Amino acid sequence: MTDSKTGKIRDEVLDEKVLSAIIEVKTKLERIPEYLQTLEDIQTELDTVFSVGVASKCLSDGSVPHQQWVEKAGYKLSLNGKTNLGLGRPLFKEETA
Known part of the structure; x- marks a missing residue:
């Protein structure tokens, strides 16, 4: 990518097939x-064709923070998604309020 603000892709890869x-x-x-x-x-x-996924960290009560916003846009969620258990080396430290 030549410009991350605009999303401009390098010219030499524009005609590549993936x-x-x-x-x-x-x-x-x-x-x-x-x-x-x-x-x-x-x-x-x-x-x-393309598909869209929306993801966020579940709240402590198990609710999905983005659900109301997806529904507001006129879509329904399929709540059988990927769950990361974090069994690897911890790289992220959650801030406590």
Whole structure:
């Protein structure tokens, strides 16, 4: 990537074909409907299929923080997702309030 702010990809890789690509975005929960709407708006401009996943850390009560925002955008969640148990070497230290 030549410009991470705009997402500009290096010219020499623009015509490469890939079997699978993952684009990850970090945003505030309240912006989820905006992102989902943008993806819906541009889907006809893409010459491929794509799927979207939304993920966040579950709250202590087991609830999913992004669920209300996904539903507000008109989508339903499939709550059978990936769970990371963190069995490897801990790299992240959670801040306590």
